[in-house]
Every structure is written in C-alpha cells, then in structure tokens.
Amino acid sequence: MVCQTIKSGSECAFMSKKGCGFNGGSCHVISEKCERCSKVLENSTGQYCMVYPDPASKWLMGNCPTATHITKEIKEASQKLNPIKASKRSSKH
Numbered sequence: 001m002v003c004q005t006i007k008s009g010s011e012c013a014f015m016s017k018k019g020c021g022f023n024g025g026s027c028h029v030i031s032e033k034c035e036r037c038s039k040v041l042e043n044s045t046g047q048y049c050m051v052y053p054d055p056a057s058k059w060l061m062g063n064c065p066t067a068t069h070i071t072k073e074i075k076e077a078s079q080k081l082n083p084i085k086a087s088k089r090s091s092k093h
Helices: 055-059 083-092
Strands: 040-043 046-049
Touching: none
Parallel strands: none
Antiparallel strands: 040 046
C-alpha cells in the first residue's frame, strides 16, 4: 500500500488499512553511514531510506546491501606457487 505516515506517496510493505505496522508505527531515520547514499529520501521530519524502514540495522553486520555510495573491492585470487614444483619445471626446459 501507499505510505500515509512519513514517506507519503511511496509504496510501503508495512502500510495497512490500520496504519503503519512497522516497529514503533513509523520508519526510523537514517544513520550517519547512509548520508551520501542515493536512496535517502529528504522529508520535513528528517532523512529516511526509501528501501529499509530501519536502515541502521542493515549496517550491523557490515555494509548495507543496497548502499550506492560504497564500492565493493574485488580481490583477485592469486595462485600459490610451490617452490619445489617450480624449480622442477624450470629445470626441464
């Protein structure tokens, strides 16, 4: 349903005919780690996440899965070289 509390006009999974069903009856404000994310919604009562009703809980186990301001580092797996086998290979040629 469409949110009638804080994010008015946007779709919300917690909104029902009885009101907001999220913990506390409304969404929570963003944490300081979310500040440069493109999914932050400015409102007169504060800044809120467009994806999660409690964005601070997404940072407890590391990075937020939908954070747009953080780049993920991809580490290349370097193959370990056995020095004994390497010396045998070089002696064959």
